[in-house]
Amino acid sequence: MAEGFSISSLNKAQREAVMSLEGPVLILAGAGTGKTRAVTCRMSALLENGVAAENLLAVTFTNKSAAEMAERVMGMVGKKKGKALTVCTFHSLCLRILKRDIEAVGYKKKFALMAGGDQTGLIRQLIVRKGGAKINLKPMEVLAEISKAKNAERDLDTIQDDLIAAIAVAYQNELRAQNAIDFDDLLLLGERVLREYSDIRDYWRNRFRYVTVDEFQDTNGLQMRLIQQLVGEPYNICVVGDDDQSIYGWRGAEVANILQFERFFPNPKIIRLEENYRSTQAVLEVANSLIRHNMGRREKQLRHTIPGGDLVRLVSMPGDKEEAEWIVSEIVTQREEGKVLEDFAILFRTNGQTRIVEETLREAKIPYRMVGAQSFFDRKEVRDVLSYAQILANPELDVALLRVLNTPPRGIGNTTSMAALEWSREKDQSVWKTLIDDGFTDQLSTKVRNSIGSFVNQVVSGQERIIDGDNAGVVIDQWLREMDFVEWLMRQCKSDKEKDARREAISHATGAIVEAVRKGATLADFLAKTALDAEKDDDDLDKKSGVTLITLHAAKGLEYPVVYLVGLEEGILPHKRSIEEGTRDEERRLLYVGITRARERLTMTYCATRVKWGNQEACDRSSFIQELNPDWIQEEDYDDIMGAEASDEELRGFFSGMSTMLEE
Numbered sequence: 066m067a068e069g070f071s072i073s074s075l076n077k078a079q080r081e082a083v084m085s086l087e088g089p090v091l092i093l094a095g096a097g098t099g100k101t102r103a104v105t106c107r108m109s110a111l112l113e114n115g116v117a118a119e120n121l122l123a124v125t126f127t128n129k130s131a132a133e134m135a136e137r138v139m140g141m142v143g144k145k146k147g148k149a150l151t152v153c154t155f156h157s158l159c160l161r162i163l164k165r166d167i168e169a170v171g172y173k174k175k176f177a178l179m180a181g182g183d184q185t186g187l188i189r190q191l192i193v194r195k196g197g198a199k200i201n202l203k204p205m206e207v208l209a210e211i212s213k214a215k216n217a218e219r220d221l222d223t224i225q226d227d228l229i230a231a232i233a234v235a236y237q238n239e240l241r242a243q244n245a246i247d248f249d250d251l252l253l254l255g256e257r258v259l260r261e262y263s264d265i266r267d268y269w270r271n272r273f274r275y276v277t278v279d280e281f282q283d284t285n286g287l288q289m290r291l292i293q294q295l296v297g298e299p300y301n302i303c304v305v306g307d308d309d310q311s312i313y314g315w316r317g318a319e320v321a322n323i324l325q326f327e328r329f330f331p332n333p334k335i336i337r338l339e340e341n342y343r344s345t346q347a348v349l350e351v352a353n354s355l356i357r358h359n360m361g362r363r364e365k366q367l368r369h370t371i372p373g374g375d376l377v378r379l380v381s382m383p384g385d386k387e388e389a390e391w392i393v394s395e396i397v398t399q400r401e402e403g404k405v406l407e408d409f410a411i412l413f414r415t416n417g418q419t420r421i422v423e424e425t426l427r428e429a430k431i432p433y434r435m436v437g438a439q440s441f442f443d444r445k446e447v448r449d450v451l452s453y454a455q456i457l458a459n460p461e462l463d464v465a466l467l468r469v470l471n472t473p474p475r476g477i478g479n480t481t482s483m484a485a486l487e488w489s490r491e492k493d494q495s496v497w498k499t500l501i502d503d504g505f506t507d508q509l510s511t512k513v514r515n516s517i518g519s520f521v522n523q524v525v526s527g528q529e530r531i532i533d534g535d536n537a538g539v540v541i542d543q544w545l546r547e548m549d550f551v552e553w554l555m556r557q558c559k560s561d562k563e564k565d566a567r568r569e570a571i572s573h574a575t576g577a578i579v580e581a582v583r584k585g586a587t588l589a590d591f592l593a594k595t596a597l598d599a600e601k602d603d604d605d606l607d608k609k610s611g612v613t614l615i616t617l618h619a620a621k622g623l624e625y626p627v628v629y630l631v632g633l634e635e636g637i638l639p640h641k642r643s644i645e646e647g648t649r650d651e652e653r654r655l656l657y658v659g660i661t662r663a664r665e666r667l668t669m670t671y672c673a674t675r676v677k678w679g680n681q682e683a684c685d686r687s688s689f690i691q692e693l694n695p696d697w698i699q700e701e702d703y704d705d706i707m708g709a710e711a712s713d714e715e716l717r718g719f720f721s722g723m724s725t726m727l728e729e
Contacts, residue, residue, distance in 0.1 A: 072106075079103040082336045083110050086275075089333035090303040091326050095367045096310060096352070096661035097343030097624065104277060104305050105134060108150075109141040111275055118149035122273035124158055124292075126280050134279070151273070155288055156248060159255030163246070166258050166265045177245040184208065184247060187239060191232045200228075201474045201553070207232050209559035215249035216287055216317055252287050259294035270297045281306030285317040293329055300330045308363050309356050312618060312655045314648060315562055324361060341367045341661075343624050345374020347697045348667050352660045354694035359650045367661070376699040377660075378668040379633075379690065380706070385418075385675045387703055389425040392629050392670070396612060397429065399627065406432065410613040410625035412659050414638040416441070417569030418631060419614055420577065421676075432611030437619020442595065446554055446567050450574040451595060453541050457527050458588045460497040463489070467496060473553035476516035481509065523547075537588040538579030545571065561642065576676055617659045628663035630656075633671040634684040656689055 072080060082092050082103045094100035104123075111121060125131045131152045139147035153161075160178070168174055179187070188204040191197075197207075210224050211233045221237055224230035240246060246254060259266045276296050278284070281304035284292070296302045304326065311320040326333055341349055346369040353366050382388040396409050413419055420441040426433050441447060449472055455465035467486065471477045489499040499505050500521055506514050527540045545551065551568060558564045581591040613625065617638075632638060639652035660667060671690070674681040 075099075075103070075106065076340050078336055078338050078340065079106070082338070083107045085303075085334050085336065086111055086114060086116075087299065087301060089300045089326075089330035091323070091333045091335045092303065092305040092338060093323075093335065093363050093365055094305055094307055094338040095341065095365055096307065096658070097341040098338035098367070099340075099342055100305055100307075100338060101134070101137070103338060104279065104303075105137040105141065107303065108134075108138045108277060112138070112142045112146055112150075116275055118147055119151070120272065120274040121150055121277075122158070122275070122295075123150075123152040123277040123279065124155055125152065126154060126283055128154060128157075130279065155291065156251050159251040159291070162255045162258060162265075162269060163251065165268075166262070167246075167254065169258050169262050169265060170254055172246070172254075173244045175244070177243065178251075179240060179243075179245040179247045188232065188236060191235050191239070195228060195232050195235065197228055197232065201556075202228065202232075203557045205559060206557055207236075211236065212249050212559075215253055216285065218253070218287065252291060256287060256291040256294060259291070266294060266297075269295060275301045276303070278302070278304045279306075282308050282311035282320060282323045283313050283318045284322050286319055286322075289319070289322045289329065296330070302330060309359070309365070309654055310621060310658050312621065312651060312658055314651050315560065324363065335363075337363075337365045339365055339368050340370055342370055343664055344661060345369065345371050345665060347374040347376050348660060348663050350697040351377045351667070351693050352657055354697075355653060355660065355689060355692050356657045358692050359653055375666050376697055377693075378666075378699050378701055379693075380668060380670045380701045380703060381686070382670050382672045382703045383674065384681065385421050385632075385672050386425075388631060388670050388672055389422045391703060391706070392422070392631070392668075393425045393429050393431065395629075395668075396431065404627065406611045407613070408626040410615055410620070410623075410628050410662065412620055412628060412630045412662065413614070413616055414632055414640060414655070415569060416444075416566045416616065417573050418637070420573045422614060422631070426612065433614050434611055436613055436615040436623075441570065441573065444567075444570050446570050447574045449550075450541065450545070450571060451592070453544060454537065454578060454588060455592055456497075456524060457531065457537060457541065458592055460524055460528075461495040463496045470496075470520070473548055473550055475520060475548065476512060477520065478513075481513055481517075531588070536579055536582045537591075538575050538577075538582055541578060542575045545575070565640075565642065576680075579680075580676060617655045620662050621658050624662055624664055626663075626665045628659075628667050630659045630667065630669045632675075633669050633687040633690060634675075635687055636684070638687055639689065653689060653692075656687075 072083065075083060076099075079099060079102065082090070083106045086107070092100070092103065094103065108121060108123060112118060123131070123134055125134060131154060135147070135150060135152040138150060138152075151158075151161075163172075163176070167176055185204040185208070188207050192202050192204065192207065207229050210226070210229050211221065214221055214224055214233070221233040222230050224233055240250070259269060273295065276292070278292060283306070292302070304323070306323050308320050308323045311318060311323070314320065322329075344352075344367075349367045349369045356362070380391075382391070392411060396406070399409075400406065411422055413422075419435070423433070423441055449469060452465040452468040455462050456469065460466060463486070467482055470482055470485075471479075485496050485499045485505065488502070488505045489496045492499065492502070494502070500517050506517060509517070523544065527544060530540050531537050551571060554567055554571075555564050558567060578588070578591055582588065615623070633656075636644070638656055639649050643649055643652045660669075671686045672684050675684055676682070
């Protein structure tokens with residue numbers, strides 16, 4: 066065996082996985098159980114046992130994990146032996162298949178792959194051609210529907226919206242005319258060519274005699290059918306995954322693929338990796354007690370190799386502001402005790418929860434990095450809301466005004482905006498002054514002039530309302546409703562999840578203004594503070610160091626010494642949509658993923674109230690809390706913690722006062 070591959074360093078289950086080289090193998094790899102190690106050692110063992118590298122295929126979900134896996138295997142067996150190994154994503158596998166065999170499904174050999182700007186450019190042309198420009202149909206909206214239909218293997222003319230269906234059919238015809246395919250076609254045509262042509266299927270089965278699939282719980286129906294076409298008898302396939310970490314159902318992943326593996330490949334050897342090398346016993350006991358409540362799962366239990374550990378803390382908070390301030394104060398304290406900022410992660414269920422934590426970290430001058438979520442202040446819809454706030458405070462700001470002049474569309478197109486900007490430069494005045502300048506507006510069509518007039522009136526009446534004492538946040542909120550801003554935004558979203566996130570971001574942005582004004586700040590004060598925060602984004606916060614703020618979905622596969630899991634409330638975790646749709650099991654898996662990210666310390670919090678739309682709303686603690694093993698949980702209350710801290714400080718103050726007296 067080459068250096069780096071030592072069977073004696075593996076535990077019993079890992080060893081069994083590495084030595085099970087023939088026939089179908091299902092490795093159920095719990096969180097933190099050394100999955101990658103077992104898989105790469107198994108691939109090395111195949112090579113060491115005489116399987117040629119060119120006959121070995123491993124499929125992963127990202128290019129990054131493919132590169133890491135190939136590197137680790139070559140580290141064990143040497144570059145020479147592992148060079149011909151194929152480790153790639155589903156898409157690049159299908160690209161290989163089609164580069165050789167696309168002619169079988171009616172394309173010319175030298176096809177083009179349509180993606181990015183070319184794809185959106187083509188869709189944009191077709192929108193104009195089919196009359197979609199009038200209703201401001203966005204290319205991403207159309208592409209999302211096309212992708213959904215293709216992945217579900219539905220004909221494009223079955224898309225419910227007739228206009229989108231017509232554009233989708235025209236798009237596909239245009240692709241065919243250009244001998245081009247898109248990313249969804251890669252999988253569709255790859256599976257089809259294998260299914261319909263036995264000679265092609267035999268070629269690829271003979272080429273890839275041993276197949277490994279990583280993160281198998283994330284595969285969808287089409288990927289599963291592709292694997293079935295690729296793997297024939299004697300079914301030398303090894304899939305690795307964990308049904309307890311299947312959290313991508315909303316984007317088509319089918320947990321049934323792992324739960325019903327025997328249906329696809331008969332009599333598989335099932336190996337459970339249960340020894341966890343990441344977390345303390347306390348964290349694992351809590352995780353096990355939760356996931357046990359999911360029905361129909363593959364039975365497995367994480368076993369600790371790190372005994373004991375601090376109890377998992379469950380802290381009740383009066384509100385989200387206290388939640389953020391307390392977590393930040395804890396980070397400051399632990400930092401003084403020698404922890405580095407990269408040791409800490411704050412985990413969220415929804416993007417909207419980040420605003421108050423981001424603001425609190427900034428006030429404390431603690432750098433942070435966002436993973437799996439855009440910074441609240443960088444989101445397009447938030448910048449739109451802030452631009453409306455800026456023109457309400459001062460319409461002379463050209464950048465803000467031009468940003469929202471036709472957002473959402475109100476009949477003041479790009480040509481008019483550019484003409485107004487040009488006029489303002491010539492006259493040395495603001496764009497706002499130009500919009501109320503008869504010399505400029507008289508040269509426009511009646512329709513455009515009326516559109517500008519109603520926009521100007523809206524701004525002026527909003528300013529008058531603020532002078533009369535109305536809350537600026539409420540004025541902006543009403544503006545957005547009057548102009549159907551949210552409805553316009555929703556039409557551009559690809560999924561319900563994106564709709565929820567954007568709606569929530571707008572609600573938090575207007576709510577933050579309402580809250581700031583209620584506390585006595587002017588709109589100008591609020592905007593100045595936000596601008597300063599944005600400035601900070603440009604320097605230390607972008608260096609990708611600091612506390613990690615991460616969504617639960619993005620946290621899978623990662624680990625941190627100290628984890629704060631916030632917002633354990635009914636409607637947030639489990640999310641209200643899952644309660645309505647009956648997908649609570651997936652939410653439970655999401656919480657399980659969050660819990661098992663923690664190495665040393667885990668703190669979970671829930672609030673009695675959260676600010677929404679500028680109002681304090683009552684919250685109920687998550688129903689998942691009652692499923693957690695109380696023997697490993699320490700319940701705490703914010704008021705008790707703060708009370709205890711105050712009395713400690715009082716004592717210290719008393720003793721230092723005494724010592725001063727004695728010294729005198």
